[in-house]
Amino acid sequence: MRVPATIRIQQSDFDVAREIAALGADRTDIGAVVTFSGLCRGPEGGDAIAALTLEHYPGMAEAEIKRHVDEATSRWPLQGVTVIHRFGRIEPGQNIVLVVTASKHRQAAFEAAEFLMDYLKTSAPFWKQEETPDGKGWVEARAHDDAAAARWTKS
Amino acid sequence: MKVKYFAWVRERVGKAEETIEPPSSVHTVGDLMAWLSARDETYAHAFEKPKVIRAAIDHAHVKADAAIAGASEIAFFPPMTGG
Numbered sequence: 001m002r003v004p005a006t007i008r009i010q011q012s013d014f015d016v017a018r019e020i021a022a023l024g025a026d027r028t029d030i031g032a033v034v035t036f037s038g039l040c041r042g043p044e045g046g047d048a049i050a051a052l053t054l055e056h057y058p059g060m061a062e063a064e065i066k067r068h069v070d071e072a073t074s075r076w077p078l079q080g081v082t083v084i085h086r087f088g089r090i091e092p093g094q095n096i097v098l099v100v101t102a103s104k105h106r107q108a109a110f111e112a113a114e115f116l117m118d119y120l121k122t123s124a125p126f127w128k129q130e131e132t133p134d135g136k137g138w139v140e141a142r143a144h145d146d147a148a149a150a151r152w153t154k155s
Numbered sequence: 156m157k158v159k160y161f162a163w164v165r166e167r168v169g170k171a172e173e174t175i176e177p178p179s180s181v182h183t184v185g186d187l188m189a190w191l192s193a194r195d196e197t198y199a200h201a202f203e204k205p206k207v208i209r210a211a212i213d214h215a216h217v218k219a220d221a222a223i224a225g226a227s228e229i230a231f232f233p234p235m236t237g238g
Binding site for chain 2: 038054055056057059060063064085096097117120121122123124125126127128129138139140141145
C-alpha cells in the first residue's frame with residue numbers, strides 16, 4: 001500500500017494540530033501519531049540569537065526529504081508521514097521544522113520520526129545563519145548530528 | 156552546465172549560480188573544484204578546504220570522485236545545518 005506522504009518547504013509558519021488532523025482525516029486505522037517540532041532557540045552557547053535565517057536548495061531539498069521519507073516508509077510500517085521545513089528569517093520561539101509519523105503502534109512512529117529528523121539534520125540541503133549582537137555567522141555542522149544519522153545505517 | 160553555490164560557499168564565490176564549460180580534462184567534482192580555484196582567487200578562497208565542501212549532481216549528493224559527465228546542474232555547499 002502506498003503511504004500518504006506530505007512534504008512541504010515553505011516560508012510561512014505551520015500549525016501542528018492542523019497537520020495532525022490532516023494526516024488522520026477520514027480514517028480510523030491509525031493507532032499512534034508522533035510529532036517532532038524543531039524551534040529556533042534564543043540562547044545559544046552564551047550568545048543571544050536575534051534570529052536565524054535559513055537558506056535552502058530549492059528542488060534538491062524536496063528531493064532529498066522524499067528519498068528519506070521513502071526509506072522510512074520501507075523500513076517501518078507507517079500509515080502516513082508529513083515533513084514541513086521552513087526557510088527564511090525565523091525568530092526565537094518560532095517553528096523551523098515539523099515531522100509527523102503515523103502507524104498502528106507507537107514504536108514504528110517513534111523510530112521513523114527520529115530517523116527522519118537525524119537525516120534532515122545531516123542530508124537535507126538547508127543552512128542556518130545566526131544573527132547575534134556581534135553580527136551574522138553561519139552555523140557549523142555538529143559531529144554528534146553525523147553520529148546520530150550514522151546509527152541508522154544498516155550493517 | 157549550470158553550477159550553484161549555497162551559504163558561505165555562495166558568499167565567497169560572490170554569486171549564487173553561473174553557467175560554465177570546463178575543458179574535457181575536468182572529469183570529477185574534485186577536478187571541477189580545482190579548475191575553478193585556478194581561475195580566480197574568490198573560488199580558491201571558497202574551495203580552500205575541499206574536503207569540507209559538499210557537492211550534489213542533479214539534486215543528489217555525490218562525493219568528490221563522482222564523474223561530472225552528463226550532469227546538467229552541479230551544486231557546491233558547506234555541510235548542512237537544517238532541521
